[in-house]
Amino acid sequence: MNAIELKAPPYPLDALEPHMSKSTFEYHWGKHHKTYVDNLNKQIAGKDWENKELEEIVLASWNNGSPTPEFNNAAQFGSGWAWLNSDKSGKLSISKTPNAVLPVVEGKSPILTCDVWEHAYYIDYQNRRPDFIQTFMDKLINWDMVSQRYAAAQQ
Amino acid sequence: MVLQLIAGRASATFLASGVRGLATAKLPDLTYDYGALQPAISGQIMELHHKKHHQAYITNYNAAIEKYAEAEGKGDVAAMIALQGAIKFNGGGHVNHSIFWTNLVPSKDAAPASGELLQLIEARYKSMDAFKAAFSAAAAGVQGSGWGWLGYNKATGGVEIATTANQDPLSTLGLVPLLGVDVWEHAYYLDYKNVRPDYLKAIWQVVNWKNVAERLAAAK
Numbered sequence: 001m002n003a004i005e006l007k008a009p010p011y012p013l014d015a016l017e018p019h020m021s022k023s024t025f026e027y028h029w030g031k032h033h034k035t036y037v038d039n040l041n042k043q044i045a046g047k048d049w050e051n052k053e054l055e056e057i058v059l060a061s062w063n064n065g066s067p068t069p070e071f072n073n074a075a076q077f078g079s080g081w082a083w084l085n086s087d088k089s090g091k092l093s094i095s096k097t098p099n100a101v102l103p104v105v106e107g108k109s110p111i112l113t114c115d116v117w118e119h120a121y122y123i124d125y126q127n128r129r130p131d132f133i134q135t136f137m138d139k140l141i142n143w144d145m146v147s148q149r150y151a152a153a154q155q
Numbered sequence: 156m157v158l159q160l161i162a163g164r165a166s167a168t169f170l171a172s173g174v175r176g177l178a179t180a181k182l183p184d185l186t187y188d189y190g191a192l193q194p195a196i197s198g199q200i201m202e203l204h205h206k207k208h209h210q211a212y213i214t215n216y217n218a219a220i221e222k223y224a225e226a227e228g229k230g231d232v233a234a235m236i237a238l239q240g241a242i243k244f245n246g247g248g249h250v251n252h253s254i255f256w257t258n259l260v261p262s263k264d265a266a267p268a269s270g271e272l273l274q275l276i277e278a279r280y281k282s283m284d285a286f287k288a289a290f291s292a293a294a295a296g297v298q299g300s301g302w303g304w305l306g307y308n309k310a311t312g313g314v315e316i317a318t319t320a321n322q323d324p325l326s327t328l329g330l331v332p333l334l335g336v337d338v339w340e341h342a343y344y345l346d347y348k349n350v351r352p353d354y355l356k357a358i359w360q361v362v363n364w365k366n367v368a369e370r371l372a373a374a375k
Contacts, residue, residue: 031349079300079340117299118340119349127207127341 004044004054006037019139024123032119055104062105082133084112084146086153109153112146167253177224180213180249182206183256191261195357197346205256208341212248212322219245247322251302254335254370260363268364272333272371275314276305290316290336291355300339303355305367306330307374314371331374334367 009015009029014022040057044050049057083095085108095103103110114136121132169178185205190198219241226234268276268283280286293316294303301320308315308330317328325332336358343354 027348035349119344122340122344126203126345127211 003041003050004037004057006034016140019124019135021124024121027123028115028120032117058102058104062102079117082114082116083108083110085110086150088154090150090154109149111149111153112141167250177220179217179220180246182210182213183253185256187259187261192259192361195262195360196259196343200341200343200345203345204252204337204342209249209252212245212252215241216245216249244322247324250324251322251332251335251337254332255337257366258334258336258363259361260366262360265361266364268367270368272314272364272368275371279313279315286316287359291352293318294336294338294355295352297338303336303338304330304332305334307333307371309374312375331370333370333374334362 006029009025013025013029016025044057049060052060081097083097083103085093085095085103087093087108093108095106095108097103114133116129116133121129125132125135168181168183170181182205185201188198189201189205192198192201219238223235223238223242226238267273273283276283276286280289290303290305297303297318297320299320301318301323302325304317304319304325305314306317306325306328307313310329314333315330317325317330319325319327325335336355338351338355343351347354347357
């Protein structure tokens with residue numbers, strides 16, 4: 001059986017302190033993300049999708065705008081995400097997805113994202129989403145990864 | 156002049172302004188201390204929720220209607236349409252939270268549902284326990300941010316459970332709000348983290364059934 005895997009972040013859970021606490025990671029990755037992965041694996045068990053890559057599952061379950069139940073767990077549905085995308089020619093665009101769409105279903109390649117569900121920042125910033133976003137922009141972005149994704153988007 | 160509005164008549168506090176007749180929103184006072192709903196909801200959450208989140212909806216709603224009035228005065232339809240999202244979101248936030256505060260009461264002052272309200276709930280859900288289970292399940296199932304509601308259906312004369320996304324008020328579903336439970340993460344995260352079902356179990360300790368009954372009476 002080829003289940004979707006919850007990968008660990010490429011750094012210890014306290015590595016982004018004080019900007020993003022270990023506690024936030026324990027809940028955000030350890031509970032929220034894990035729940036999406038567990039629920040998706042339960043949904044795809046015994047079906048064709050069991051052996052597909054995550055992106056294929058997202059696109060198939062998006063079902064041209066009438067998402068099937070698997071889409072929610074595959075596509076990180078919710079309060080919202082902000083995206084920096086690149087098209088094949090290297091042209092950049094910013095988009096946001098409230099409660100539904102991933103840029104990938106619009107044919108875009110995301111190279112940077114910020115989770116703005118309240119659970120992503122509430123323990124550390126409570127209601128102060130702008131402070132969270134500012135800290136994210138100033139201190140937390142892995143620009144090496146963004147560059148790698150930017151290059152890959154143009155392949 | 157402050158228009159302090161009665162449960163059921165209208166659902167939020169507005170300050171009628173002489174200038175241009177714009178009724179701006181105002182933060183209503185709670186009738187209990189921030190800490191009075193413990194342990195169901197902490198004082199820390201109540202204070203953040205009321206003073207910061209609800210206040211932000213009010214501030215942003217007032218800014219939006221100010222801009223809307225300006226655009227309307229100029230006949231700038233594109234600008235008016237562009238502002239409608241902000242008015243729906245922030246105005247809805249003000250309406251919904253204003254109802255929410257009155258739907259809650261310290262547990263020592265809480266009394267169970269009775270009379271016509273209880274009759275209508277039992278007619279639809281067989282028992283109070285069954286209703287609570289159905290309501291909690293619906294509210295737990297809201298994907299992302301939103302609200303769980305008990306609403307009154309004027310057409311059928313009955314009550315029903317419904318959910319809305321983001322800050323959409325229950326009026327968008329054609330129902331009169333009697334009881335609303337906020338399931339945005341800010342409503343419970345500091346106390347319950349990701350375990351929304353535990354919040355939905357605990358909140359029954361602080362539901363103000365008297366207020367819910369008043370809203371039903373006003374709706375009929």
